[in-house]
Amino acid sequence: MKKITLLFDIDDTLVHENINCFKKTKITGALEGLSSDYKLGLFSQGFCNIQILKLKVANLYHFFSKDIIFISHNKLKKLNDIFFAHPNIIIIDNSKAVQKIANKLNIKFVLVSSRTTKDELVKQINEISKYP
Numbered sequence: 123m124k125k126i127t128l129l130f131d132i133d134d135t136l137v138h139e140n141i142n143c144f145k146k147t148k149i150t151g152a153l154e155g156l157s158s159d160y161k162l163g164l165f166s167q168g169f170c171n172i173q174i175l176k177l178k179v180a181n182l183y184h185f186f187s188k189d190i191i192f193i194s195h196n197k198l199k200k201l202n203d204i205f206f207a208h209p210n211i212i213i214i215d216n217s218k219a220v221q222k223i224a225n226k227l228n229i230k231f232v233l234v235s236s237r238t239t240k241d242e243l244v245k246q247i248n249e250i251s252k253y254p
């Protein structure tokens with residue numbers, strides 16, 4: 123049974139915005155493998171329709187469970203409620219501001235950058251998920 127939910131940010135975590143399209147980041151290569159061990163969801167900022175469109179264009183949307191998609195204009199305001207409803211989460215995000223809040227709330231967090239590879243991401247997630 124998949125007990126742990128991975129909640130991914132979208133902008134500069136899963137996709138980079140280019141002039142006329144959305145380009146996948148390096149870590150997206152890890153989604154297929156991760157989906158066999160973890161539930162995959164979204165924790166992202168902005169207009170829900172636009173954010174989901176980015177993932178559809180990048181052919182990534184099918185990896186995510188529709189019941190754990192949290193997209194809003196001020197996502198940090200929602201984090202406490204999401205954590206209360208889903209205590210077994212790991213947030214994956216490129217934002218240090220989000221990392222700071224997650225640390226305060228004792229939520230597991232993996233910081234990614236444009237240099238993070240799929241192997242590094244999987245290693246970090248597996249490492250962090252071992253501890254209660």
Ligand SMILES: [Mg+2]
Nearest residue numbers: 131133134216
């Ligand atoms: Mg971001």
